[in-house]
Amino acid sequence: MSDATWYLPTFDTVEEERARRKERLAAGFRVFSMLGFEEGVAGHITARDPERPDHFWVNPFGMTFAHVRASDLVLVNDRGDVVEGDGGVNLAAFAIHSAVHAARPDVVSAAHAHSVYGRAWSSLGRLLDPLTQDACAFYEDHTLFADYTGVVNDPEEGKRIAHALGDAKAVILRNHGLLTAGRSVDEAVWWFCTMERTCQAQLLAEAAGTPHLIDPAMARLTATQVGSDVAGYVSFQPLFQRIAREQPDFAD
Numbered sequence: 299m300s301d302a303t304w305y306l307p308t309f310d311t312v313e314e315e316r317a318r319r320k321e322r323l324a325a326g327f328r329v330f331s332m333l334g335f336e337e338g339v340a341g342h343i344t345a346r347d348p349e350r351p352d353h354f355w356v357n358p359f360g361m362t363f364a365h366v367r368a369s370d371l372v373l374v375n376d377r378g379d380v381v382e383g384d385g386g387v388n389l390a391a392f393a394i395h396s397a398v399h400a401a402r403p404d405v406v407s408a409a410h411a412h413s414v415y416g417r418a419w420s421s422l423g424r425l426l427d428p429l430t431q432d433a434c435a436f437y438e439d440h441t442l443f444a445d446y447t448g449v450v451n452d453p454e455e456g457k458r459i460a461h462a463l464g465d466a467k468a469v470i471l472r473n474h475g476l477l478t479a480g481r482s483v484d485e486a487v488w489w490f491c492t493m494e495r496t497c498q499a500q501l502l503a504e505a506a507g508t509p510h511l512i513d514p515a516m517a518r519l520t521a522t523q524v525g526s527d528v529a530g531y532v533s534f535q536p537l538f539q540r541i542a543r544e545q546p547d548f549a550d
């Protein structure tokens with residue numbers, strides 16, 4: 299990720315910044331629901347607290363993404379305790395996201411869900427190829443965690459996932475699904491949405507024939523265009539607008 303922050307809003311108080319992060323996070327869950335990424339109680343998006351950087355906000359365990367409001371989010375500390383809000387936290391959410399937030403101070407938000415195409419692609423144990431313009435957002439900027447050992451309830455497993463992510467924007471968890479990270483909730487959610495569809499596109503293309511790859515120099519150039527922090531942030535805004543108009547209670 300770059301150091302550019304000019305596109306991110308600034309705030310007079312930490313309370314305003316927290317409220318904004320929680321609203322975007324709640325909207326992110328509505329987007330995940332709208333796009334069909336929910337699978338039982340699996341999946342979590344987190345937002346680092348702006349005042350306590352070792353704490354993060356997350357969905358309460360067992361609540362459908364479709365109903366999450368900003369006021370439903372729970373704040374989790376670095377030991378996995380819910381210190382604000384009503385509800386529990388998914389053990390895997392804590393194990394994975396606390397490790398990612400700890401390893402990556404630049405990451406404000408991380409997103410993970412058991413979406414169908416991400417899951418299917420993950421089983422192949424391969425990185426995504428630069429088949430399309432959109433796929434180039436992940437060119438040389440995603441990794442593979444090829445060590446599936448069951449449900450991630452162990453903080454040590456979370457640390458290995460964070461290590462595999464490195465300084466990339468996304469990691470494919472083999473036999474599990476996708477995890478994305480961003481400097482804002484908007485980015486993390488967008489990278490997840492477009493990575494899921496990138497998996498879908500590659501699965502379709504390879505099922506139909508032998509796709510042509512974009513050459514490395516062009517893929518690298520395109521990555522600077524569609525894969526930048528600001529591109530991720532801007533790309534989320536149309537989805538946010540839909541939620542804001544169609545489901546305004548997300549901000550309650």
Ligand SMILES: [Zn+2]
Nearest residue numbers: 340341412474
């Ligand atoms: Zn999972």
